Each structure stands twice: as C-alpha cells, then as structure tokens.
Amino acid sequence: MSLAVKNRPAEHLPVNASAIQHAAYGDYAYPWNAPRRAIGREAALNRDQLRQWQAILQCIHDLPYYLRTPFLERHRQLLSQKGAHAAWHYLVRVFHRRIWPRIQQVNNNFGLDQRKSLHFGSEADSYSALPALGDKALEQLARRIGGQLSALYQSECDALLAKHGNNAEILLHADIQRRLYRQIATMARAFNIQPMHWRCYRKGKLDSERAIAALSRLTDDRWWLRRLKMQRMQWREALQIAIGNVRNNTSPYASRQALHDVKARRQSNLDYLHRCELENVATGERADLMDKVLDSIANPAIRRMELMNTLAGIETYATRNGHCGLFITLTTPARFHPIQHVGTRGKMRFNTRWQGQALTPKDGQRYLVAQWGKMRTAFKDRRLQVYGMRVVEPHHDGTPHWHLMMFTPQMQRQAVLDIMQRYALQQDAAEPGAQQHRFQSKHLNRGGATAYLAKYVAKNLDGYALEEELDRETGAPLSDIARAVSAWAATWRIPQFHPFGLPGLGVYRECRRIRGQNLTPQFDAGTEAVRAAADAGDFAGYIQAQGGANVPRSHQWVRVAREASETRNAYDEPVTKVVGIYAPHLGIERVYRTRTVQWRIVAKTLAAATPWSSGNNCGTRALYLPPAPAPSARLTPPQRQHCLNIARKLRGIGIEPQRWQLEVLARGGKIHFDGLLVQFPLINDWPYFYCTNDKSNH
Numbered sequence: 001m002s003l004a005v006k007n008r009p010a011e012h013l014p015v016n017a018s019a020i021q022h023a024a025y026g027d028y029a030y031p032w033n034a035p036r037r038a039i040g041r042e043a044a045l046n047r048d049q050l051r052q053w054q055a056i057l058q059c060i061h062d063l064p065y066y067l068r069t070p071f072l073e074r075h076r077q078l079l080s081q082k083g084a085h086a087a088w089h090y091l092v093r094v095f096h097r098r099i100w101p102r103i104q105q106v107n108n109n110f111g112l113d114q115r116k117s118l119h120f121g122s123e124a125d126s127y128s129a130l131p132a133l134g135d136k137a138l139e140q141l142a143r144r145i146g147g148q149l150s151a152l153y154q155s156e157c158d159a160l161l162a163k164h165g166n167n168a169e170i171l172l173h174a175d176i177q178r179r180l181y182r183q184i185a186t187m188a189r190a191f192n193i194q195p196m197h198w199r200c201y202r203k204g205k206l207d208s209e210r211a212i213a214a215l216s217r218l219t220d221d222r223w224w225l226r227r228l229k230m231q232r233m234q235w236r237e238a239l240q241i242a243i244g245n246v247r248n249n250t251s252p253y254a255s256r257q258a259l260h261d262v263k264a265r266r267q268s269n270l271d272y273l274h275r276c277e278l279e280n281v282a283t284g285e286r287a288d289l290m291d292k293v294l295d296s297i298a299n300p301a302i303r304r305m306e307l308m309n310t311l312a313g314i315e316t317y318a319t320r321n322g323h324c325g326l327f328i329t330l331t332t333p334a335r336f337h338p339i340q341h342v343g344t345r346g347k348m349r350f351n352t353r354w355q356g357q358a359l360t361p362k363d364g365q366r367y368l369v370a371q372w373g374k375m376r377t378a379f380k381d382r383r384l385q386v387y388g389m390r391v392v393e394p395h396h397d398g399t400p401h402w403h404l405m406m407f408t409p410q411m412q413r414q415a416v417l418d419i420m421q422r423y424a425l426q427q428d429a430a431e432p433g434a435q436q437h438r439f440q441s442k443h444l445n446r447g448g449a450t451a452y453l454a455k456y457v458a459k460n461l462d463g464y465a466l467e468e469e470l471d472r473e474t475g476a477p478l479s480d481i482a483r484a485v486s487a488w489a490a491t492w493r494i495p496q497f498h499p500f501g502l503p504g505l506g507v508y509r510e511c512r513r514i515r516g517q518n519l520t521p522q523f524d525a526g527t528e529a530v531r532a533a534a535d536a537g538d539f540a541g542y543i544q545a546q547g548g549a550n551v552p553r554s555h556q557w558v559r560v561a562r563e564a565s566e567t568r569n570a571y572d573e574p575v576t577k578v579v580g581i582y583a584p585h586l587g588i589e590r591v592y593r594t595r596t597v598q599w600r601i602v603a604k605t606l607a608a609a610t611p612w613s614s615g616n617n618c619g620t621r622a623l624y625l626p627p628a629p630a631p632s633a634r635l636t637p638p639q640r641q642h643c644l645n646i647a648r649k650l651r652g653i654g655i656e657p658q659r660w661q662l663e664v665l666a667r668g669g670k671i672h673f674d675g676l677l678v679q680f681p682l683i684n685d686w687p688y689f690y691c692t693n694d695k696s697n698h
Contacts, residue, residue, distance in 0.1 A: 042083045049088055056091040059100060064132035066257060067103075067239055071095060098350055102242040102338075105358035110192060110235045117187040119148065127191065130228065131236045139221075142228050145191070146221030149184055153219050156180055177211035188218050193227055216571040230493070233261065237491050238360050241398055247339045247348060252396040253484040254491060262487040281598040289601065297509075300461045307457050307497060311389055311405065311450045313539020314502065317549065318407035320540065325444030326413070327452060328404040328420060330371070331395075331437055333428040336364040339397040361398045361492045368392075368402055371423050376500075378419045384412045387501025387549040391456045394488050405444070405453045406500075407549075417441055460485050460496045503546035504553065506560045508534050510581050511542075513594045522592065527583050530558045558583055561591045635663060642666045646680055 028034045045053065057075070060068050079087040112120060112127045120127075126141050133141065157171055157180075164170045171177070178201065185195040196214040200206045217223040240246055240255035251259075273290045280286070297303045318325060334340070336359050340351040372390075379386055388406035395401060408416050424439035444452060459482055489496050499505065511534035520528045526545065533541035543549060546556045553559070561582040564574040580593040635643070643662040650657050655678075661671050670679040 042085065045084055045088055052092055052096075053088055056096050056100075060095070063103070064129075064236075064239070066132075066236075067243065071099075099243055102350070102355045102358060103239060105355055106235075106238045106242045109358055109360075110231070110238065113190045113192065117190040119152075119187050120145070120190055130232050131239060133232065138228055138232065139225060142224035143221045145228075146219060146224045149187065150219035152187075153180065153184055153215060156183070172208055174206075174208040174211075177208040177215075178206055181206060181211040181215060184215055184218050191227075192231070213571060213573055220571070222570070233258075233491055234360065234362070237398075238358070241338050241360070242355075242358060244339065244350065246396075246398045248396040249348075251484075253394045253398060253481070254487040258491050259484060259487045262490050265490075275604055276601050277604050278599045279602045281600055286602075287599075304457060304461045307389075307461075308450065308454060309537055310499070310505070310539050311453055311457070313541075313543065314388060314405075314407065314499075315450050316540035317543045319446060320544075322410065323407040324410050324413055325446075326404075326406050326408065326416070327442040327444050328406060329401065329440040330368060330404070330420075330424055331401040331439075332364045332367055332399055333434070333438070334431050335359060335428070336367065337395070337397060337399050361394065361400050361488070361494065364400045365392070365492070365494050368400065371426065372402075374423045374426075375420055378423070379416070382415065382419075384416055384419070385409055385501070385550045386416055388499070389453070390498045390500060391453065391460065392489075392494055392496050392498075393456065393460055393485060398488060398492075400494060403453070403456055457497075458482070460489070501550045503543055503551070503556055504560065506578070507546070507556075507558050507581060508539070508542055510560060510578065510594050511535065511558070512537075514581075514592070519592060523583050523586060523590065526557050527581075527586075554584065557585075561588070561593075635666065639663075639666045642680075650678070 060071050060075075062068075063071075075087050075090060078090050107128070110130075112124045114121060114124065123141070123144065126133075126137075126144075130138075130141075160170060160176065161168065181195075181197075181201060185198060185201070188195050189198075196217055197206055197210045200210060237246070237255060237258050240257060245251060245255045246253070254262075270290075273293055276289045278287045278289050278292060293299070295302070297306055315325070334351065335353045335357060337351050338354045339348050341347065342349055378384075386406050386408045388404060391403045391405075392400050393403070406416075420441075421439045425434060428434060429438075461482060485496075488494075507530070511531045514531055515535060517531075518528055519531050529545040530542060533539075533545050546558065558581050560578055561580045562576050563579050565577050567575055569575055577595075579595055580591050582588055582591045643666045646662055646665050647657055650673075655673050655676075657665070657671075657673075664671055665678065665680045668680070668682050670677055672678075
C-alpha cells in the first residue's frame with residue numbers, strides 16, 4: 001500500500017442502530033432480555049482486608065465517646081445495607097486515609113510532651129484521655145500534677161536549706177528562685193501550657209518576686225484544675241474541627257458540643273448570681289447581684305450600645321480632623337483553614353495543607369496578632385497616625401479573621417495601605433487566592449463607617465436588629481449566628497473587640513461614674529473637660545480632651561488610679577484595685593475616688609417570715625422542732641462506698657446487681673434475686689449481711 005493510501009482520510013461507514021444495540025447487550029435486543037447476575041452471597045474479604053478492618057475499628061474504639069459514635073454508626077449502616085466491602089471501603093479509604101491523620105496530628109499537638117520532662121511519664125495515659133475525662137477524674141489528675149510539683153519544690157528547698165545551714169533567707173535570692181523556676185516550669189510545659197512570667201525568664205528579667213508568684217501557682221492543684229479544664233475544652237473543639245464537625249451545613253463557627261458546654265457554664269454562672277447578693281461592708285446594706293450585673297457592660301445589650309457609641313465617637317473625631325476612613329479585612333494563610341471550598345457551587349472538602357500542622361483558631365489569632373504587631377511597628381517607624389477599632393470573628397470552620405475600621409490622615413493613606421498589604425502577604429503569598437482574600441481594603445464614605453461596622457458588632461454580641469439579615473457564609477439568619485460566634489470566642493479565649501490608637505476606655509468609664517460634679521477646683525479645666533465629655537457620652541470630645549488619637553498613655557490628661565488593697569489573693573499577693581482617676585501632670589497623690597463604698601459578695605439569706613399570730617414565741621422555738629426531713633435522693637459518700645462493697649459481695653456469690661438495686665440495698669432495703677431475698681444492714685453494721693429465701697421473715 002502506498003503512502004498516499006495510508007494517509008487518506010477514513011471513509012465514514014453507515015451507522016446501523018441495531019448493530020450498536022447488539023454490541024451493547026450482546027445478542028439481546030433490549031436490556032431486560034440480557035441475563036442478570038445471579039443472586040448470591042457477597043464475596044468475603046481476604047485476610048489482609050480483615051486485619052485492616054479490625055485494626056481501624058480498634059482505632060475508632062480508642063477515640064473519646066463523643067467522637068467514635070458517628071463513625072461506628074456509619075460503619076454499622078454501611079455493613080447492614082451495602083455489605084462488608086462498602087464498610088471496608090469506608091474504614092480504609094475514608095476514615096483511615098482522610099480523617100485519622102487529622103485526629104492523630106491534633107492529639108500530637110495537645111498530648112504530653114515527654115521531651116520536656118520525663119517526670120510525668122506515669123501520667124501520659126491519663127493526660128491522653130483528657131478530652132473524655134469527667135470533672136472528678138480531672139480533679140484527681142490536677143491533684144496528682146500539683147502534688148508532684150509541690151513535692152519536688154519542697155525537696156529542692158529542703159536540700160538548699162540543709163546545704164546552707166537552715167538559712168531561710170537563701171531561698172529569697174533571685175538566682176535560687178530562677179533556678180527553681182527553670183526546673184519546675186520546664187516540667188510544667190510538658191502539658192502544653194505556658195507558665196506565668198515565662199517570657200520574662202527567657203529574656204533574663206525574672207526577679208524573685210515574680211518567680212515565687214509563678215511557683216505558687218505551678219504547685220497549686222486548683223490552678224492546675226483551671227488550666228486543665230481549658231485544655232480539655234480546646235482539645236475537644238480541635239478534634240471536632242479535625243473530623244469536620246465545625247463547618248457550613250453542619251455546625252458553623254463552633255461545634256454543637258461547644259455550644260452546649262458554653263451554655264451550661266453560663267447557666268451555672270447565672271445560678272450563682274441568683275444565689276448571691278452584694279453586701280456593704282460598712283453598713284450591711286444588701287443589693288441584688290443579678291441586677292447589678294444586668295446594669296453593667298456584662299450585659300450584651302449594654303455592651304453593644306457602648307461599642308456603638310464608641311464607634312460613632314471615633315468617626316465624629318475623624319470627621320472633625322479631616323481624616324479618611326478605611327475598612328480593612330485580614331485573613332490567615334490556607335494552612336490555618338481546616339476546610340476549603342471547591343468550585344463555584346460551595347462544595348467543601350478537607351484541606352490537606354491544614355492536617356500537616358493541625359493549627360487551631362488560637363494559632364490563627366496568634367498569627368494575626370504577630371502580623372499586626374509588625375504593622376504597628378512600621379507605622380511608628382514612619383510616624384504614620386492610625387486609630388480605630390478591631391473586630392475579630394470566625395469563618396464557618398472556626399478560623400479567625402479581622403475587620404478593622406481605621407482612620408488616618410489623607411496624605412498617609414497610601415503608605416498605610418502599602419505597609420498593611422506587605423505584611424498581610426508576608427507568608428505564603430504565592431498560594432492560590434492569597435492576593436484576593438488575605439488583604440482587602442475599602443474606602444469608607446463620611447458618615448457610613450459606624451453603620452458599616454454595626455452589623456459585625458451585633459453579629460458578635462446579641463444579634464440585635466438582624467432578624468432579616470443573612471450570614472454570607474452560612475446563609476443562616478445573623479440573629480441566630482450570634483450564639484455560635486459567642487461560644488467560639490469563649491472556647492478559644494479570643495477577645496472580639498479591641499480599640500487601638502485611642503485613649504483608654506477605663507478612664508472613660510470611671511469618669512461616667514462622676515455625675516454632676518465639677519472637678520476644676522480640685523484638679524483643673526482639662527480634667528473637667530475629660531469628665532464632662534464622658535458624662536455626656538461624647539466619645540469624640542473625650543478623645544479630644546485626652547490629647548487626641550495616638551497619644552502615649554503617659555501623656556494623656558487623665559488616667560485610672562489604682563492602689564493595693566489590704567486583702568491578698570490565694571497566692572499571698574497584694575490585690576490591686578481601681579479606686580478612681582488622677583491627672584499625671586498634677587501628681588499621683590491627687591486622686592478623685594469614684595469607689596468609696598466597699599462591697600463583698602455573700603450568699604442570700606432567707607427573708608423574715610410574717611408572724612402567724614400576735615403572740616410572742618421567742619425562746620420557745622426548741623419546743624416546736626420540725627419533723628425529721630425525708631432522706632435525700634442523692635447518696636452520701638459513705639453510701640456510695642457501701643454500694644461498691646455490696647456489689648463486690650454479690651458478684652462473689654454469682655449475682656450481678658444493677659445500679660438502682662445497689663442504691664436500695666445501701667439504704668437498708670430488700671431485693672429479690674431469682675427467689676433469693678437479700679438485705680444488707682446499714683453502714684454501721686457492715687460487713688455482715690443477711691441472705692434468705694422467700695419464706696424468711698428477715
């Protein structure tokens with residue numbers, strides 16, 4: 001065949017539809033004529049697949065109860081509906097390949113770091129189970145950690161005293177305390193906590209007073225209990241983020257467990273407030289503690305109104321001085337986001353860049369704070385004036401981002417934007433979407449800055465006036481999102497609002513406590529101007545009276561006065577309290593006291609009952625004692641121990657009792673066990689017990 005024939009285009013053959021059908025279905029014209037696969041038993045898994053199955057199921061069973069349940073339910077559903085191969089595919093290809101590495105990385109980040117201390121090797125198993133520990137087990141763990149550190153600290157002190165002839169003053173030397181602090185604090189850092197004054201120690205600025213304060217906490221089991229509770233809360237939430245339970249269409253911003261935990265803690269706090277009162281130490285006068293809390297900025301509604309007034313004052317001050325407004329959004333690199341969007345339809349999947357480090361929202365906040373610190377340093381070096389308000393809120397997967405309403409002189413606007421963009425893109429600038437999302441800026445029109453930020457303020461507090469607004473990320477009403485955002489901030493301990501470049505809000509609040517008084521005779525006209533502006537709620541006037549924006553705190557006209565009280569805290573440290581205001585240029589000894597009444601929190605007492613008769617019953621109360629109260633439904637600690645002894649005795653004779661049966665027997669009741677009547681005496685008659693048949697009269 002010639003080359004021309006080989007390269008000649010192929011001729012199109014006529015298409016025969018029946019031929020195509022026969023090719024698709026063999027020798028059958030229609031699909032329902034084709035033979036079907038015979039109904040039979042599913043092919044069994046081979047030995048290697050069964051071993052994989054068992055190993056992965058064991059990994060799931062080792063997870064905390066709140067994590068393993070959905071995976072086991074999904075596995076059980078696939079096994080019953082689609083067979084063993086579908087269940088094996090889910091365990092191996094989905095759980096073990098996609099989810100299990102994320103869980104392992106989170107546990108490695110939060111787990112015990114034995115490289116920093118081998119002393120707590122015996123607590124490794126207990127600490128690894130921290131996300132699933134109950135309150136009692138957590139108290140026991142805190143008691144063991146605090147006890148071991150306290151015993152070590154005491155033994156070191158005893159050795160030093162023996163070496164220096166029982167001279168107690170040697171323990172107060174700064175070098176000795178720094179050495180003890182290094183030893184104890186390094187061991188404590190194995191639990192992924194940062195001891196108090198650790199940065200001062202790293203910089204070589206730790207003195208004996210700070211070292212003693214830090215060591216007093218590190219050897220206290222109550223301090224460890226508080227820290228372990230925070231660790232447990234954040235470890236749980238990090239695991240929920242790792243398995244995808246914090247995202248759009250599931251539980252945006254915070255997991256359902258975090259919502260429940262925060263709600264329970266707040267309800268406990270409310271119960272405490274309802275049970276207590278404020279008492280005047282001098283006169284004994286009492287006031288309802290709950291009413292005082294609702295009248296303070298602890299009330300979200302009052303806090304929102306104060307924030308809106310502050311924002312309006314900042315904008316008014318900027319307008320008076322001819323400054324331009326900017327609305328800046330800062331986000332984190334992709335490695336901080338556990339979930340990523342794919343395509344334009346909102347489809348989501350696990351972010352493979354995240355699982356390498358499993359960074360938490362707290363890590364994202366630290367990154368933003370570090371970059372903002374670099375920006376502030378650059379502003380200061382180039383003498384750029386910026387001031388405003390910072391709002392922190394989460395993405396749907398819990399990763400934080402910042403919104404900044406900031407003002408600057410018109411001539412400095414471009415320089416400020418260039419600096420912020422440079423540091424916002426300092427890391428991972430080449431990743432997809434970095435140029436569009438990591439730094440966004442908008443110019444704020446005059447009079448619209450506060451209105452623009454009002455939605456973010458309400459979204460992060462109480463959802464006020466947002467019933468018809470929808471969240472851009474989740475599509476849910478913004479009024480319902482506020483609870484999840486608040487739970488997110490409480491879980492990760494992230495402050496949501498922070499002013500910068502402005503006079504302190506503490507002075508503003510203290511001056512508002514001074515109503516209708518002229519401070520000019522006692523201080524001067526400048527101090528009175530600060531007080532009058534705060535009293536009138538004029539935050540713009542307050543900024544101006546304090547010297548303006550970007551004025552160092554030492555140069556502000558009025559400052560908060562504090563002094564050490566006579567009381568000391570649990571670690572024998574003096575407690576510093578706010579007492580009023582003072583003008584630095586007039587001397588710190590000239591103080592206007594805004595808190596002259598000393599209050600204390602006490603339990604509520606029962607109100608005096610109205611007398612039933614006109615007779616005087618004084619002195620006859622003992623003759624009319626009330627009847628003995630009914631026994632409580634809750635067991636006492638001796639009764640709970642009695643239950644354990646009863647259960648051990650019954651199991652010794654082949655009886656497996658239930659919990660309610662143990663409680664009845666501990667209280668002296670009788671229980672039938674298959675024709676056997678069992679009764680135990682009360683605790684003071686233990687260890688004898690009676691075991692009779694149905695005909696017995698015992």
